[in-house]
Amino acid sequence: MDQAWSRPVHLYGVERPRGSKTVPSTPVFLPPDSLQRLLDSLRGSGRQLMGPLVRDGAIVFDRIENAAELPRGMRDIQSPGSYRLEQSDSPRLFAWANGPQALKPMTFAPEEVLWQVVRDDSGLHFEPQASTPAPTAVIGVRGCDLAALQLQKAHFLQEGAEDPAFQRRLDKLLIVAVDCSHPADTCFCASTGDGPDAGPGHDIALTELDEGFLLRAGSPQGQEIIDSLALPPASTAQLQAAAESSRGASDAQTRKLPATDLRDALFARQDHPHWAAVAERCLACGNCTAVCPSCFCSAYEPRPSLDGAESEQVRLWDSCFSFEHSNLHGHPVRDDIRLRYRQWLTHKLAGWHDQYGRSGCTGCGRCISWCPVGIDLTEEVASLLEEPA
Amino acid sequence: MNMHTTLPMPAQVKERIQESADIFTLRLQYPDLAGDQRYAFAPGQFNMLYLHGVGEVAISIVSDPQDERLFDHTIRAVGRVTRGMSQLKEGDWVGVRGPFGVGWPLAEAEGKDVVIITGGLGCAPVVAVINYIFRRRERFGQVTIMQGVKHREDLIWRERYDQWAQQPDTTVALAADNPEQDQSLFSGNVVQLFDRVDLQPDNAVAMLCGPEIMMKYAIEALMQRGFPDTRLWVSMERNMQCGNGLCGHCQMGPLFVCRDGPVFRYDRIAEWFFRKGF
Structure with missing residues (x-):
């Protein structure tokens, strides 16, 4: 590439x-x-x-x-x-x-209203x-x-x-x-x-x-x-x-990612023990996704009026760190923090290459500063890459 | 931009069929569709069905694209939205966005034998493809249908299976963990049925739908019998919310299941299939 x-x-x-x-x-x-x-x-x-x-x-x-x-x-x-x-x-x-x-x-x-719907005797009107x-x-x-x-x-x-x-x-x-x-x-x-x-x-x-x-x-x-x-x-x-x-x-920048394309390196380390080490610190609060300039996940929520005649469909920012993000038949595909942190990091730095031809990280560092426990993406990547896949 | 994918279209419930205690079929119609217009979709695609004020849910389309006027969704009442939908009556309205995603490889399957493997409660995407094939029977070779369920009563479309079994060049093999004295059911799981059917991999495609663990073992059995991974197709489920590959919930590795699937050629998802957390 x-x-x-x-x-x-x-x-x-x-x-x-x-x-x-x-x-x-x-x-x-x-x-x-x-x-x-x-x-x-x-x-x-x-x-x-x-x-x-x-x-x-x-x-x-x-x-x-x-x-x-x-x-x-x-x-x-x-x-x-x-x-x-x-x-x-x-x-x-x-x-x-x-x-x-x-x-x-x-x-x-x-938060954004996508559409409104009104129900009356003749049906639904979007x-x-x-x-x-x-x-x-x-x-x-x-x-x-x-x-x-x-x-x-x-x-x-x-x-x-x-x-x-x-x-x-x-x-x-x-x-x-x-x-x-x-x-x-x-x-x-x-x-x-x-x-x-x-x-x-x-x-x-x-x-x-x-x-x-x-x-x-x-x-x-x-x-x-x-x-x-x-x-x-x-x-x-x-x-x-x-x-x-x-x-x-x-x-002046002291932090760095080791390469711009970490796709294969990270996907090859899905079972690396370091994911569990990060999960011991990560609170799954989703701050990193809220401050990230490229994160795009959203949830859809109906907001019906009290009488039920009208409703709005609202789109809200969502986070892959939330428990229900990957819900399937009432149970999440990623039911622990290790899997959710891995999802976020591998999507950001690996999956994006398949989806949009480059990494999803632009080096703003917000996820580092605004993490309440100070998890540092650049350090976690370095730890993951320390050992051969 | 196709407005049907971002803004729901109202559709009316023309008929409601109770398939089992918690499974029902809604037969829907778009009143806004002009005279000879037909709702265009492919078997294996899905719609986002909206229940007023409650929310949306992804449901595959179970009817045939050639059906006049009506399109069907078979739904199991398990969650908030689907339980609400189970209360709908004839004449009620829902919103529909879609159709979304990629359906079964029916053009590629023409002229070939078709193996259909499903497990669990009447897998609707698979029923859509079986119906499609039998309405165009001459275009396909040998058809083998294998389904495994837990209990005998989980076979909600048993009559249809019995009818299909009567068709020429067709094998129907059913298994139940608990067959309850029903001699026509093999006692065991769907993978054990492989010893009881004759599959010729040379000119065949396999289509699978159901629990991932069932598909995993069925794929292994098919590949052991000489099926290449490029002729295995699987229908995947993830948390679809937008249908357009935007909301991010249905990602499986770098794939958006709602847009790149839900039907995938197996070699294209093998890297992510049955990997915990993807």
């Missing part, structure tokens, strides 16, 4: 993002005091703007209006089972890696959910989450079986990505080939330097917005600084 995507994504150096078909536009320079102009133009055409905010001790995406709301000087200190924010003196707005939320909720909603999501621009998306969006598109937009809800949300989304300059200790996107720079899938990508921002377009819509700002081209020194920042963000 093509391993081109296994390289880290560096845009300003010699390497090009995998799968990139269009030549990136010439970067332009946006001074820090002009950032509000960019935000205002993102909010044009009736779009709501989502951006990173500090809430409940974490970086989360929510509605923003002003550049002043962005998390200036905020750093995230992440380690297995731990996420802390720390205020620094840095004037930078994007000097953090990520929060628990990926881009995922904006296209694959945690109506699809037709509500139109609000046009939305989001700023601050990282390479790992952009790559995960590509994975979600591969899953939800299969030819002939496109998911209407996912499609509607995606169609209304304008994505402003930010090259990652300060990876967390839990990040390993360089080893999966999905960062630290923003790869394909954005409308605009932004590099944050001490002196301001470099902007490049990833779509005609993004180019239009950049053109409307009438900014000067980035200087050679600025491009040089961006390339150095990118390389520094790769080199």
